[in-house]
Amino acid sequence: MKLSANLGFLWADRPLPDAINAAKAAGYDAVECHWPYDTPASETLAALRETDLTMLGLNTPRGNVEIGENGLAALPGREAEARAAIDEALAYARATVTGAVHVMAGNCSGPRARTAFVENLGYACKEAARDGITILIEPLNHYNAPGYFLNSTGQAADIIREIGQANLRIMFDCYHVQIMEGEVSRRLENLLPLVGHIQIASVPDRGVPDHGELDYGYLLPRIAAMGWERPIGVEYLPAGSAETEISWMARYR
Numbered sequence: 001m002k003l004s005a006n007l008g009f010l011w012a013d014r015p016l017p018d019a020i021n022a023a024k025a026a027g028y029d030a031v032e033c034h035w036p037y038d039t040p041a042s043e044t045l046a047a048l049r050e051t052d053l054t055m056l057g058l059n060t061p062r063g064n065v066e067i068g069e070n071g072l073a074a075l076p077g078r079e080a081e082a083r084a085a086i087d088e089a090l091a092y093a094r095a096t097v098t099g100a101v102h103v104m105a106g107n108c109s110g111p112r113a114r115t116a117f118v119e120n121l122g123y124a125c126k127e128a129a130r131d132g133i134t135i136l137i138e139p140l141n142h143y144n145a146p147g148y149f150l151n152s153t154g155q156a157a158d159i160i161r162e163i164g165q166a167n168l169r170i171m172f173d174c175y176h177v178q179i180m181e182g183e184v185s186r187r188l189e190n191l192l193p194l195v196g197h198i199q200i201a202s203v204p205d206r207g208v209p210d211h212g213e214l215d216y217g218y219l220l221p222r223i224a225a226m227g228w229e230r231p232i233g234v235e236y237l238p239a240g241s242a243e244t245e246i247s248w249m250a251r252y253r
């Protein structure tokens with residue numbers, strides 16, 4: 001089982017190149033991040049080359065976070081900003097040889113939001129396809145992301161099927177799926193052809209994935225048995241330092 005350190009949460013207090021080095025030292029096979037835009041892409045790329053790690057994914061900018069914005073792609077009337085955010089994310093991904101961009105929908109609901117999301121995703125897929133980049137959409141739970149447009153895997157699957165682009169996939173975060181829908185292993189197996197990335201954390205506390213209501217001792221071997229070979233994103237909130245918490249990894253290797 002290969003694991004990817006999500007540097008949006010792990011070593012998040014360090015500059016991104018230092019966090020990439022920490023992930024390497026801790027034994028992770030890959031990295032992924034949330035919003036890397038304060039770090040010049042050249043510095044991120046240098047750290048990736050030095051450590052021989054790949055950046056699996058990054059998120060589009062969220063808009064005005066001070067007023068609670070959490071993405072722009074499903075906001076009717078904000079298409080120009082949404083596409084600028086997609087362009088910025090894709091440029092950073094190209095410059096750092098990152099494989100996927102998570103297009104963040106934002107806080108909205110209703111048919112006009114869905115239309116905006118579908119159209120902006122169509123744009124993102126076409127722009128990304130030129131460089132072989134995958135576009136991800138991630139259903140988020142309503143405790144961490146109240147009002148977020150995308151909150152179920154069924155909704156994500158419908159949108160992906162409607163758009164019909166081969167590079168559009170679900171970011172299946174087991175933490176969010178368990179909170180919103182349950183039946184994580186069956187749901188993942190059914191959706192597997194549409195899944196582009198998998199993430200894990202304990203539920204409900206979003207801690208180290210070795211306790212709580214989801215049994216990763218069962219789930220991770222089950223995911224491997226489904227034929228999943230790519231690194232799984234470890235996206236938990238460290239209670240202390242991520243270095244002192246890595247002993248859980250040995251269990252899943």
Ligand SMILES: O=C(O)C(=O)[C@@H](O)CO
Nearest residue numbers: 034059102138173199235
């Ligand atoms: O919150 C999550 O889960 C993520 O994966 C983020 O990329 C979205 O904020």
Ligand SMILES: [Mg+2]
Nearest residue numbers: 138173199235
């Ligand atoms: Mg996630």
